[in-house]
Amino acid sequence: MVSVPAQWTGLFRMDTDDDGARHFLRLDPSGYLPPSTDGLANRAAMPAGVRAGWRTNGGTLTVAGHGAEGCAPYDVVVNGRRMHRLPAAGPHLHEVDLADVPPHSTVVLWLPHFGDFTLQQATFEGGTVTPALEEGPRWITYGSSITHCQQADGPTQTWPALVAARNGWQLTNLGLAGECQLDPAAADTIAQTPADIISLCVGINSYNAATFSERTYAGAVQGFIATVRRAHPHVPMVVISPVLSLPREDKPNAVGWTLADYRAATANVVAQLRRRGDSRLHCIDGASVLTAQEAFERLPDTLHPDTAGYAIMAARLAPRLAAALA
Known part of the structure; x- marks a missing residue:
């Protein structure tokens, strides 16, 4: 079985702490002027629209992280259709069984769009798994x-x-x-x-x-x-x-x-x-x-x-x- 980490789209930059927690920045932080932009920085660190995809014949999606109280959920989309919605508030670990997806399926994980949030892990493990590259304008x-x-x-x-x-x-x-x-x-x-x-x-x-x-x-x-x-x-x-x-x-x-x-x-x-x-x-x-x-x-x-x-x-x-x- 091959375990393939996520490759993220829809963000400016991802930062990783010493403990492996990942923060998703949607704006270039070099432009901030604290303290006046502290609220802006907080909102830009919420991963609205940030996602990763895999091409696969089936396997297991593993997601772990920590969201603040009231944090929005994850969505898991298979071939354009939402198949799972996973809670992201508090510390969490999800293992999503996608063994029965059709061959050559595209699985996309959407991160929570609102709420303070850090990610510890997002990997897909399966027999045939590659990152899915997005197309289109x-x-x-x-x-x-x-x-x-x-x-x-x-x-x-x-x-x-x-x-x-x-x-x-x-x-x-x-x-x-x-x-x-x-x-x-x-x-x-x-x-x-x-x-x-x-x-x-x-x-x-x-x-x-x-x-x-x-x-x-x-x-x-x-x-x-x-x-x-x-x-x-x-x-x-x-x-x-x-x-x-x-x-x-x-x-x-x-x-x-x-x-x-x-x-x-x-x-x-x-x-x-x-x-x-x-x-x-x-x-x-x-x-x-x-x-x-x-x-x-x-x-x-x-x-x-x-x-x-x-x-x-x-x-x-x-x-x-x-x-x-x-």
């Missing part, structure tokens, strides 16, 4: 908790994972709950990462934290896009303005702006940059991603979609993002 998506998808039941039910599966794309998920504040560390990470299509879902965290005002928001969005565009001059880039959050649409925040104001300003930045010649830059109106009725029904806390809400988002966004790539 490389997609980076940046955003807030609505892209991080804390409320999704599992890592394959986030809207980015669903879009990637539907479109046949290789996902890098830079959803950063509460920390989508147009940080240089995020822009520089995207600039360093190979991509065939990039999406940026911005505005909601800026509204909630009143980070940017009428004077500063547009310039921050423009600067973020400019950093990414210099590194990826020909890559289609889609900016998604905030999805509906009914109590926030007309409620001014601490700097006097409503969520509708941030949405309009986001669209205006894209329109101006397109007029200046960036024909590969596109905008999706976040208000068109969920209807008002869906926002009422599928956002239990008025801000974050539930699992069914993320599925609706994926169904709406997948074809529009694919059209931008095409």
Whole structure:
């Protein structure tokens, strides 16, 4: 029997402690400015979208690690279908019997998308096992908790994972709950990462934290896009303005702006940059991603979609993002 360790995708870097615990970094930590970016670093260390795959005729998947209380689970996908969901909270060791999979199957392990987490082991042991290399366009998506998808039941039910599966794309998920504040560390990470299509879902965290005002928001969005565009001059880039959050649409925040104001300003930045010649830059109106009725029904806390809400988002966004790539 051959034991094959995991080869990870969807991350910037993996660090290993002396005791073998592995930490998955989705952003380049050289761009952090502690203490102001401590929350950003915490969110970027949660392995949303991080996964590994094996080609196999059958065997045993062994996974061991430690997740904080409330940590999201692992998902095990066989030939595109989720077959197992494994708890990751607390110390754990799972041995998953996959002896009966069809010949030449692809097994993919998705790490927990939300929660503090370290991994001790992820190996597949079988008679014929090799790492599975992903194919398809490389997609980076940046955003807030609505892209991080804390409320999704599992890592394959986030809207980015669903879009990637539907479109046949290789996902890098830079959803950063509460920390989508147009940080240089995020822009520089995207600039360093190979991509065939990039999406940026911005505005909601800026509204909630009143980070940017009428004077500063547009310039921050423009600067973020400019950093990414210099590194990826020909890559289609889609900016998604905030999805509906009914109590926030007309409620001014601490700097006097409503969520509708941030949405309009986001669209205006894209329109101006397109007029200046960036024909590969596109905008999706976040208000068109969920209807008002869906926002009422599928956002239990008025801000974050539930699992069914993320599925609706994926169904709406997948074809529009694919059209931008095409």
